[in-house]
Amino acid sequence: MGAPEKTTTSNNNSMQRVKVYRLNDDGKWDDQGTGHVTIDYLERSEDLGLFVIDEEDNETLLVHRISSDDIYRKQEDTIISWRDSEYSSDLALSFQETTGCSYIWDHICNVQRNLHFNTLSNETYHGANSELRELPEVELSTLPSILKVVVDSSITDQLCVTELILHDQKFFRKLMDLFRVCEDLENYDGLHIIYKIVRGIILLNSPQIFEKIFSDELIMDIVGCLEYDPDVPHVHHRNFLKEHVVFKEAIPIKDPLALSKIHQTYRISYLKDVVLPRVLDEATFASMNSIIHSNNGMVVTLLKDDTTFIKELFARLKSPSTAPESKTNLVYFLQEFCNLSKSLQMVQQLRLFRDLVNEGIFDVIADIFQSQDKKLILTGTDILMLFVSQDPTLLRSYVSRQEGVSLIGLLIILP
Incomplete structure (x- = not known):
């Protein structure tokens, strides 16, 4: 049985953006639509369920009462699937972001844990x-x-x-x-x-x-x-x-x-x-x-999904009018941002690094290497080493172009 396709469309509010799939009689996944998933109380009930609301017309694509049974499976860090008795078929949510998938998965596990606690508590109360x-x-x-x-x-x-x-x-x-x-x-x-x-x-x-x-x-x-x-x-x-x-x-x-x-x-x-x-x-x-x-x-x-934020960050890093102290703080922030990216899944991290290269991060590093501040140079080196360890082809591609010569030269003469 194949897995549903991954959702890849970019969206600033993509944390819980999902595609809903249902397995048909031929063993293929039918796309039921794209929306946003939440966990909330079912109408006139104390039970919690999964709700998926269509992103275009706000219609309800899916309502599923969360079960205490071991029916849920997490696949490839972006897919949650289960056998739904009410629909008499297999259903799956394909998340745009791994963070959103983890968030909903953790909440499903918490709801299940509560259901088990309630059962255990009721037994204890009568004991x-x-x-x-x-x-x-x-x-x-x-x-x-x-x-x-x-x-x-x-x-x-x-x-x-x-x-x-x-x-x-x-x-x-x-x-x-x-x-x-x-x-x-x-x-x-x-x-x-x-x-x-x-x-x-x-x-x-x-x-x-x-x-x-x-x-x-x-x-x-x-x-x-x-x-x-x-x-x-x-x-x-x-x-x-x-x-x-x-x-x-x-x-x-x-x-x-x-x-x-x-x-x-x-x-x-x-x-x-x-x-x-x-x-x-x-x-x-x-x-x-x-x-x-x-x-x-x-x-x-x-932050990475906020294109305005990223563009403003690099505009200030590259601007000659940015004050030295301000530029230093921006470089330290960039280092921390790149280090925090280790919390992402590998595919997302590589995609982010490619986006940062497109914004001109190697030009920024070359500028850092011309600083008289040794601590700042070490920070730039740390950022560069992150890129080399994750995807050396990005640096190789950069230095193979004419504008990359200066970075190579700066690397050679670094103390």
């Missing part, structure tokens, strides 16, 4: 562990009870605890409100318990919980809670993140999602490497790295 029917109300007097539930539960009960935390939409808001009250009153006993609760919740290693606590709304309060480790001196992590970490925009990033992911990635990295390195287990450490990797891929995807 001996009836105390897990609900979490204690979030109050100062109940903090020890909440800590006991979060930290002292068995592995099976931890699944139920995770579900209960996610089910209570106000849990984190109440806990953060109580944290601020304890901090205002300098109630260190309460602050130490809240620290242990938040640490225990992080070690539950739930992707859905991470999605909540690493959000723009909660992340700084979570960092605040983790300042009150009773076993180490108090470190003012929030002050460092707010006052000493300066976000330099060498070129304005207008996409709010890209900006949000950039800030979130830095804060998660800070939590992982500075705040919690001695308490994280391997699984949670790996999960945080996975979020960082996914965010990096999303940021690069969003």
Whole structure:
């Protein structure tokens, strides 16, 4: 049985852009149309489903109730397929971007995990562990009870605890409100318990919980809670993140999602490497790295698809009127952008590098090599080595043309 064709058309809003395919009786995939896929609640139901809305006429191309059964398959990083009992046929979504495919795949897995948790929770509620029917109300007097539930539960009960935390939409808001009250009153006993609760919740290693606590709304309060480790001196992590970490925009990033992911990635990295390195287990450490990797891929995807952003970046790099300090920051940004491209799939990374060559990146590197700033020259060399390691034919093609002679000459005389 062959696979459906990949979607390749370019579009700035391509993250969840898909083609819908259905397998016909002849074993061939019929194209059902192109649209955008989301996961949302089905009408008059608490069940979640996949919705694909046609990009041209906004008609619904597909509605599929997500099943707890092991029916979904991910292929070639851009295709999700399954056997749909309601349609009595095989269906497939072919994504334009691998990042969009990973995003929807992760959400399907989370929905399935919740369905399994619900089944397990219902079984547990009717068993001996009836105390897990609900979490204690979030109050100062109940903090020890909440800590006991979060930290002292068995592995099976931890699944139920995770579900209960996610089910209570106000849990984190109440806990953060109580944290601020304890901090205002300098109630260190309460602050130490809240620290242990938040640490225990992080070690539950739930992707859905991470999605909540690493959000723009909660992340700084979570960092605040983790300042009150009773076993180490108090470190003012929030002050460092707010006052000493300066976000330099060498070129304005207008996409709010890209900006949000950039800030979130830095804060998660800070939590992982500075705040919690001695308490994280391997699984949670790996999960945080996975979020960082996914965010990096999303940021690069969003920026590379913004042709205005890329053209403005290279226009400033090439312009003789760009101030030296500004040009230096632009070069450092270009280096970081190229390094982040490692989060992309290989085919996408090669396509991006070819686009950057077409924009004149080798001309920019040649200009960098004429700088008196040795650190800047090393940065240009690092960018060049990335291209050589990924696709040396790009450089070979450039230097074979007349304009490439100067770059070769500069490479020869570099100190």
